[in-house]
Amino acid sequence: MLNLDVAITYGWNRVGYNILRSLSKKGLKVGVGDVSNQAMAKKSKYCEYAFSYPSFYQDPKNFIKALKSEFSISKPKVYFPIHEEIFIVSKYIAEFNDLGVNIPISNFEMLRTVHKNDLFNELVNKLDLPSPMTFKPAALTELKMIWNEVGANGIAVVKLANSNSSKGVFYVRSYDELCQTYEKIIEKDNLSVDEYPIIQEYVDGEGYGVSMLLNNGAVRAKFTHKRLREKIATGGTSTRRISVKNPMLEEYAEHLLTSIKWHGVAMVEFKYNEKKNKGWLIEVNPRFWGSLALPIMAGVDFPYLLYKMAIDGDVEPVLDYKEGIVARWILGDILATLSHIKADKSVKPIIEFFRSKHDVQDDFYWDDMKPFYSQCSYYLSKFIRTASFNPVQDAIVKIDEI
Numbered sequence: 001m002l003n004l005d006v007a008i009t010y011g012w013n014r015v016g017y018n019i020l021r022s023l024s025k026k027g028l029k030v031g032v033g034d035v036s037n038q039a040m041a042k043k044s045k046y047c048e049y050a051f052s053y054p055s056f057y058q059d060p061k062n063f064i065k066a067l068k069s070e071f072s073i074s075k076p077k078v079y080f081p082i083h084e085e086i087f088i089v090s091k092y093i094a095e096f097n098d099l100g101v102n103i104p105i106s107n108f109e110m111l112r113t114v115h116k117n118d119l120f121n122e123l124v125n126k127l128d129l130p131s132p133m134t135f136k137p138a139a140l141t142e143l144k145m146i147w148n149e150v151g152a153n154g155i156a157v158v159k160l161a162n163s164n165s166s167k168g169v170f171y172v173r174s175y176d177e178l179c180q181t182y183e184k185i186i187e188k189d190n191l192s193v194d195e196y197p198i199i200q201e202y203v204d205g206e207g208y209g210v211s212m213l214l215n216n217g218a219v220r221a222k223f224t225h226k227r228l229r230e231k232i233a234t235g236g237t238s239t240r241r242i243s244v245k246n247p248m249l250e251e252y253a254e255h256l257l258t259s260i261k262w263h264g265v266a267m268v269e270f271k272y273n274e275k276k277n278k279g280w281l282i283e284v285n286p287r288f289w290g291s292l293a294l295p296i297m298a299g300v301d302f303p304y305l306l307y308k309m310a311i312d313g314d315v316e317p318v319l320d321y322k323e324g325i326v327a328r329w330i331l332g333d334i335l336a337t338l339s340h341i342k343a344d345k346s347v348k349p350i351i352e353f354f355r356s357k358h359d360v361q362d363d364f365y366w367d368d369m370k371p372f373y374s375q376c377s378y379y380l381s382k383f384i385r386t387a388s389f390n391p392v393q394d395a396i397v398k399i400d401e402i
Helices: 014-024 061-072 087-090 093-099 108-115 119-125 142-151 177-191 247-259 293-298 300-312 330-344 348-355 368-385
Strands: 006-008 030-034 049-052 079-080 156-165 167-172 198-199 206-215 218-232 235-244 265-275 280-284 326-328
Touching: 006 142, 014 293, 014 300, 049 061, 049 108, 049 206, 049 300, 061 087, 061 119, 079 300, 079 330, 087 108, 087 167, 087 206, 093 293, 093 368, 119 156, 119 198, 119 218, 119 280, 156 177, 167 177, 177 330, 206 235, 206 247, 206 300, 218 247, 218 300, 218 330, 235 265, 235 293, 235 330, 247 265, 247 326, 293 300, 293 326, 330 368
Parallel strands: 006 030, 006 079, 030 049
Antiparallel strands: 156 167, 156 198, 206 218, 206 265, 218 235, 235 326, 265 280
């Protein structure tokens, strides 16, 4: 028996890798799981034990079965599902009751409520928190009325009920484009009326994220960052970000998460207009998030705090941190630069990229270089297969079909 302190899944990217680094540097034994043996965190010298499982997108029940088998061998004290497998684990959490493993996450219905865009919008309205004007049509004949409401600035946002970062999000710039996009989505996925996407006004602001750890509704850690660059010119995963403080947004995030007695980690995403001092809730990332390395570097070690809370039942709050720390995902920032060159039709993004050379990196560490090379190899092989650096399938869990 290995008697791991922590097991993590979805170890292919830098989120899992930075969790692994955080916990291992505290002297903990960490096992890493992923579909691929080439996963970034599996290649780390800090990985105590590596295991594989079927795709949770394609075969959720056998994913759970494989986890149970692995945990009976490795005996982890705590398990962190760090990506969309969290929905599947939460749905079948009773399956783990006899394995003695602590899984510090919220229940399935709570995860579902904050993840599905339509349900999240209902929750935000109920709590009287600011969010973009949002509609969910009951018929295609309502699209004209909706465009008249949200399209005043010449742009609107269409979101699938289940979206993930920029995946499942579409920008439309006319009524005709709205109709074409909406009808295409419905036809492609054969959606019923209940599954129709939401339509939102486009709000002008910078991207901010307020990350928190809560113990059954009580705040135990908080951290705020501002996005400085994103992988895709139209939005999505951030590649460069800075630690900041924003009491107004932090108050909104705390009100949201304490009201529903959230348990575990989450990151609340905002658009914030700095000139008008106005913010809007956009979505909740109900798990660990892409910029996780930044709070760790700034003094809020979310993975270790979550582990301590799971083991000890609670943890002393960590509410302060260093401001002005800038971290970037170096490989993602290269991809972002290429995307922005194409969108801006200028070389300015190249200049901005090299101005960032003194930032700390969240995917490249001199003491452990194999994971970075593994990450590069993964993206290159994906580009060769698909001509895209973004997933073309298996990117979003359909939470109502689990």
